[in-house]
Amino acid sequence: MEQNLKRNKLKEYKKTLVLTELQREIVLGTVIGNASMRKSKTDGAHIKFEQKKSSSEYVDHLYSIFQDWVGTPPQIRNIEENLPTSRESIWFRTYSHSAFLFYYNQFYDENGNKKIPSTLKKQLTARVLAYWYMDTGSFSLGNEGYYLHTQCFTKEELINVCIIFKEKFNLKVSPHLDKGNWKLYIWKESSDAFSALIKPYILPIFSYKLKKEEKSS
Numbered sequence: 001m002e003q004n005l006k007r008n009k010l011k012e013y014k015k016t017l018v019l020t021e022l023q024r025e026i027v028l029g030t031v032i033g034n035a036s037m038r039k040s041k042t043d044g045a046h047i048k049f050e051q052k053k054s055s056s057e058y059v060d061h062l063y064s065i066f067q068d069w070v071g072t073p074p075q076i077r078n079i080e081e082n083l084p085t086s087r088e089s090i091w092f093r094t095y096s097h098s099a100f101l102f103y104y105n106q107f108y109d110e111n112g113n114k115k116i117p118s119t120l121k122k123q124l125t126a127r128v129l130a131y132w133y134m135d136t137g138s139f140s141l142g143n144e145g146y147y148l149h150t151q152c153f154t155k156e157e158l159i160n161v162c163i164i165f166k167e168k169f170n171l172k173v174s175p176h177l178d179k180g181n182w183k184l185y186i187w188k189e190s191s192d193a194f195s196a197l198i199k200p201y202i203l204p205i206f207s208y209k210l211k212k213e214e215k216s217s
Contacts, residue, residue, distance in 0.1 A: 005071070010071075010095070014043075014095055014097055017068060017069060017095075017097060017099065018099070019099050022065065022127075023065060023066065023069075025125055025127045025128050025131070026062070026065060026066075026127075026131050027047065027100070027103050028103070028117075028123055028124075028128045028131075028132075029127070029128040029129065029130065029131025029132040029134075029135065030047075030049060030062070030131050030132070030135050031047065031103060031107050032107070032116070032117075032120075032128075032132050033131065033132045033134075033135025033136040034049075034050065034051065034135045034136055035047055035048060035049050035050070035135070036048045036050070036114075037100065037103065037104045037107060037108065038104075039101070039104050039108075039112075040096040042096075043096050043097065043098060044096050044097045044098035044099065044100055044101045044104075045096060045097070045100040045101050045103070045104035046093050046094045046095060046096040046097070046100060047066075047093060047094045047100060047103075048091060048092075048093040048094075049062050049063075049066075049091060049092055049093070050077075050089050050090070050091035051089060051090060051091075051135075052087070052088075052089055052090075053076060053087075053088040053089060053090050055090070055205075056074070056090045057203070057205045058134065058203060058205060058206070059074050059090045059091070059092070060074065061203060062092075063092055066094055069094040069095055069097065070092055070093070070094055070095065071095060072092065073092060074090050074091060074092040075090070075091060075092065076088055076089070076090055077089045077090070077091055106118070106119060114152050114153070115153070115157065116153055116157040116158075116160065116161060120161065120164060121164045121167070121168060124164060124168060126197040126198060126200070126201065127201045129169075129194075129197055129198050130197075130198035130199075130200075130201035130202055131201070132148060133146070133148065133198055133202070133209070134202060134203065134206050134209070136148055136149040136150070137149070137209060138209060139209050139210065139211055143188060144188045144191055144211065145185055145186050145187050145188045145190075145191050146185070146186040146191055146194055146211075147176075147183050147184065147185055147186070148183060148184040148186070149183050150182065150183050150184050151178065151181035151182065151183055152181075153182065154182070155175050155182045158175040158182050158184055159175060161173070161184065162174055162175065162184070165186075169193070169194075169197060170190075170193065171186055171190040171193060171194055172186070172187040172189055172190040173185065173186050173187065173190070174187070191211050192211070195210055195211050198210075
């Protein structure tokens, strides 16, 4: 682990960093989820991972994977401090690096708004899906389907994502309107197949997000 490096030492250290396949998949899954990116004026882009404080184990997991790319460990942040009940999040961000510039250009338009990558079909894997789901997903007890909370994307983008899910994984998925924005719904008839895809990569702390297996009588 390299932390608190300055100027030339940090510049030289960053030259040694290369993303692993695991890290690349997690970048895809989390940036299409809750993680955010910002482009640097000089040397690439960085990723910020942030979740509610109760998901600190998940953030610690992400930190353990990207630790070599990070200068400062996860920190607690107060949000909405002026409300009667403040909320806390936990976050960390990577160094700004040229390796992340490809992902920034895939995920953000010229105005800095997040978009669905044109390369998603090629890059989407079961592990990418799992991290996307851990970041923003939920299971609906009412209709026994899964949701991916994709409200920052347009309906047109999500229709294309539904086609990708069908072609690549044979999953029935459709956009559902939620308070003026759109989220993805994985239908009940595809819920078992979706569970089978992501379960090997889901952390134990998120087991509650998975459909309960029916016990045979």
